[in-house]
Every structure is written in structure tokens, then in C-alpha cells.
Amino acid sequence: MTVAERATAGPATAGPATVPPITVAVIGTGIIGRDLVGKVHRSTVLNCGLVAGRNPESEGLRYAAELGCPTTAEGIDAILAAPRPYDVVFDATNAMSHAEHWRLLQPLDTLLIDLTPSRVGRMVVPTVTGTRPPAGRNVSLISCGGQASIPIAHALAQRFEVAYIEAVSTVAGTIAGRATRLNLDEYIATTQHALTTLAGVRDTKAILNISPAAPPATFRTAVHAIVPGADAVAVRALVDDAAERVRAHQPGYEVIACTVTGDRVVVSLEVTADSDVLPRYAGNLDIINSAAILVAEQHAARLAPAARTAVGR
Numbered sequence: 001m002t003v004a005e006r007a008t009a010g011p012a013t014a015g016p017a018t019v020p021p022i023t024v025a026v027i028g029t030g031i032i033g034r035d036l037v038g039k040v041h042r043s044t045v046l047n048c049g050l051v052a053g054r055n056p057e058s059e060g061l062r063y064a065a066e067l068g069c070p071t072t073a074e075g076i077d078a079i080l081a082a083p084r085p086y087d088v089v090f091d092a093t094n095a096m097s098h099a100e101h102w103r104l105l106q107p108l109d110t111l112l113i114d115l116t117p118s119r120v121g122r123m124v125v126p127t128v129t130g131t132r133p134p135a136g137r138n139v140s141l142i143s144c145g146g147q148a149s150i151p152i153a154h155a156l157a158q159r160f161e162v163a164y165i166e167a168v169s170t171v172a173g174t175i176a177g178r179a180t181r182l183n184l185d186e187y188i189a190t191t192q193h194a195l196t197t198l199a200g201v202r203d204t205k206a207i208l209n210i211s212p213a214a215p216p217a218t219f220r221t222a223v224h225a226i227v228p229g230a231d232a233v234a235v236r237a238l239v240d241d242a243a244e245r246v247r248a249h250q251p252g253y254e255v256i257a258c259t260v261t262g263d264r265v266v267v268s269l270e271v272t273a274d275s276d277v278l279p280r281y282a283g284n285l286d287i288i289n290s291a292a293i294l295v296a297e298q299h300a301a302r303l304a305p306a307a308r309t310a311v312g313r
Contacts, residue, residue: 018304019044019045019297019300019301019304020045020300020304021044021045021046021047021300022045022046022047022087022088022296022299022300022303023047023048023049023086023087023088024040024046024047024048024049024086024087024088024089024090024296025048025049025050025051025052025079025082025086025088025089025090026040026048026050026051026052026064026089026090026092027052027053027075027076027079027089027090027091027092027093027101028052028053028060028090028091028092028093028115028179029051029052029053029054029055029058029059029060029061029064030060030092030177030178030179031060031175031177031277031278031282031285032092032115032177032179032285032288032289033051033053033060033090033092034059034060034063034064034277035275035276035277035278035285035286035289036090036092036115036289036292036293037051037060037063037064037067037069038063038067038275038276038277039275039289039290039293040069040293040296041067041068041069042276043293043296043297045297045300045301046088046293046296046297046300048064048067048068048069048070049069049070049082049086050069050070050071050072050078050079050082050086051064051069051070051071051072052071052072052073052074052075052076052078052079053071053072053073053075054073054075055073056073058073061073063277076100076101076104076105079105080104080105080108085108085109085110086110087110087111087299087300087303088110088111088112088113088296088299089101089105089110089111089112089113090113090115090292090296091112091113091114091115091116092115092116093116093179094116094179094182094183095116095117095118095119095183095186095190096118096182096183097116098114098116098118098120099118099120102114102120102121102138106136106137106138109137110137111133111137111139111295111296111299112137112138112139113139113141113292113295113296114138114139114140114141115141115288115289115292116179116183116186117142117143117183117186117187117189117190117191118140118186118190119140119186119189119190119193120138120140121134121136121138121139121140122134122136122138122139122140123140123141123142123146123194123197123198124139124140124141124142124291124295125141125142125146125147125150125151125154125194125198125291126246126249126291126294126295127151127242127245127246127248128150128151128154128198129198131294131295131298131299132298132302133295133299139295140190141288141291141292141295142190142191142194143187143190143191143194143206143288144169144171144219144284144285144287144288145167145169145187145191145206145208145221145284146167146190146191146194146195146206147250147287147288147291148167148169148219148221148253148269148271148284148287149165149167149169149191149195149206149221149223149269150194150195150198150199151242151243151245151246152223152239152242152243152267152269153165153167153195153198153199153201153223153225154198154199154200154242155238155239155241155242156199156225156227156235156238156239156265157199157200157201158238159234159238160227160228160229160230161227161228161229162199162201162225162226162227163201163203163226163227163228163263164201164203164204164224164225164226165195165199165201165203165204165205165223165224165225166204166205166206166207166223166224166225167191167195167204167205167206167207167221167222167223167224168207168209168221168222168224169206169207169208169209169219169220169221169222169284170208170209170210170211170217170219170220170221171208171209171210171211171217171219171284172210172211172213172216172217172218172219172281172282173210173211173212173213173216174216175216175278175279175281175282175284175285176210180210181210184208187206187208188206188207188208191206191208192204192205192206215281216279216281217281218270218271218272218280218281218283219270219271219272219281219282219283219284219287220256220268220269220270220271221268221269221271222266222267222268222269223265223266223267223268223269224264224265224266225264225265225266225267226263226264226265227260227263227264227265228263229263230260230262230263230264230265231260232259232260235258235260235265236258239255239258239267240255243255243269249290249291249294250271250286250287250290250291251274252271252272252273252274252280252283252286252287253269253271253283253287254269254270254271254272255267255268255269256268256269256270270283271283271284271286271287272286273285273286274286275289
């Protein structure tokens with residue numbers, strides 16, 4: 001079953017029998033890139049056309065080759081040299097590189113899905129924005145903390161006048177790679193911007209903690225909100241409904257606490273990974289990769305009618 005089949009949000013309705021596979025490429029061979037390759041391999045509508053890195057000895061390229069994916073150590077240059085543009089390119093590098101990747105890919109008829117906190121493309125949180133890509137063909141998945149917190153923040157803001165939102169995420173140090181550590185400032189700025197924009201709350205804050213705990217800490221996000229007139233029963237109903245919708249594409253998304261004290265609301269979330277590559281505690285990577293695969297699969301479903309028309313000509 002594809003991620004898109006599990007998801008109830010978004011415009012795709014076609015199943016795997018009616019959606020011809022599209023060809024995708026992955027740039028980046030770190031842990032997030034490896035998990036993306038594994039998820040693409042499991043999808044019935046995504047065909048891995050290329051995995052591009054820089055280090056020919058990287059574990060990510062070895063893993064991709066074991067799955068039968070074409071690989072290269074020539075990075076973005078190999079993507080650009082392909083005989084025809086890839087339908088989707090996943091960028092799993094870093095925020096600084098993404099701007100250049102977008103400049104190079106923009107002339108092509110390719111959907112670029114950004115897993116870095118670059119804030120270049122249109123921000124997408126599947127259950128809040130849907131998954132339809134913008135005309136500019138650049139989708140930003142914001143950050144792991146954004147994917148976890150924004151569905152809750154948005155749900156609260158749809159029902160109440162929310163005065164303040166703070167999202168505090170904790171990830172295990174063992175899974176926070178070099179790109180994550182390089183992009184801490186971008187992570188905070190992009191997540192905070194997304195909270196303000198997508199939840200419609202002016203006063204927001206985003207915090208990321210990298211935990212050195214042993215055993216490694218499972219990915220958690222706490223959403224703190226000031227909600228004048230908050231009703232505990234109504235808040236819990238909103239939170240549970242929002243979480244259920246996220247679980248359609250990210251089954252490991254769970255509400256572990258929801259409290260209302262006066263006008264203060266605290267929602268604690270935990271995300272566990274379902275992956276051939278990631279440990280269960282790495283829900284931070286799994287939630288953003290699951291969103292990326294959902295966007296790509298539903299893009300494939302939208303391309304299907306055009307493909308059938310072309311065949312019939």
C-alpha cells in the first residue's frame with residue numbers, strides 16, 4: 001500500500017492499478033536520503049531513477065545500489081545530465097545547497113521536494129495545506145518540528161483565538177546529522193515562519209533540542225499555546241482529530257499528553273519511525289520523509305490522466 005492510499009487528505013484518488021509509476025531522483029546520501037530511497041523502493045508508483053551523492057564510498061550509495069537503484073557520486077550534475085528530466089527530485093542535502101539546486105533545476109519540468117529548512121519553496125504540511133504543488137514546482141516540507149507541530153497549532157487556531165504558539169522539539173543526538181547541525185539557525189527561522197503563516201498566529205517560537213541521552217530519546221514535540229477561553233474538552237477533541245489525520249500518512253504520530261490550565265494549553269507528541277533504515281526513535285526523519293513520499297505519490301496520481309491521454313493519441 002502506498003502512503004497516498006493510506007492518507008485521507010489531498011486530491012489523489014487513483015490507486016496503484018491506475019497510476020503509472022513516475023521516475024524520481026534523490027540528492028543526498030545521508031541518513032534522511034537513505035530512508036527516502038527505502039521508501040521510494042517500497043512505493044508502487046515511484047520508480048528510483050537515480051541516487052546522487054558526492055562520496056563514492058558513502059553508505060547511502062551502497063544501500064541504494066543494493067536496492068537496485070542507479071547511483072552516482074556526481075551530485076546535481078548527474079541529475080542535470082539525465083536524458084530527460086525526472087518527474088520528482090527529492091533534495092535531502094542542506095539549506096545552503098538547496099537554493100543552488102533550485103536555480104539549476106528550475107528550467108526543467110521537475111517537481112523539487114525540499115527536505116531542508118531553506119524556506120525557498122511553497123510550504124506544505126499535508127493535513128493543513130494539502131499536497132498539490134505550486135506552479136513554481138518547489139515544495140518546502142519546512143522541518144521535522146514543523147511537520148509535527150503545525151497540524152496541532154493549525155487545529156487550535158481554527159477554533160480559538162490563539163495568542164501565542166511555541167513548538168519545542170527534541171531529537172536524538174545519534175540521528176542529528178551534519179546537515180541538521182549546520183542548519184540549526186535555518187531550522188528555527190523556517191519553523192517559526194511556518195507556524196506564523198500556516199497557523200495564522202503572529203507570536204510564535206520554535207526550539208530544537210539535540211539530546212545526548214542514552215538510550216537515544218524518541219522524537220518528541222511539545223506545542224505550548226496561550227488560548228484565552230480554552231475549553232479542555234474542545235481542545236482534546238481538536239487535537240485528537242488532527243492527530244488522527246496525520247496518522248493516515250505517519251502511523252507513528254501519537255498524542256501522549258494534552259493539558260489545559262487556565263489559558264495555557266500543552267500538547268505533547270511523540271513520533272516513532274516505520275522504516276527499513278531508521279531506528280524507531282528517529283521519528284523526526286520519518287515524519288518529514290513520509291510527507292515527502294505522500295507529496296510525490298499524489299503528484300503521480302495527478303499526472304496519470306495526462307499520461308493516459310498521451311498514450312491514447
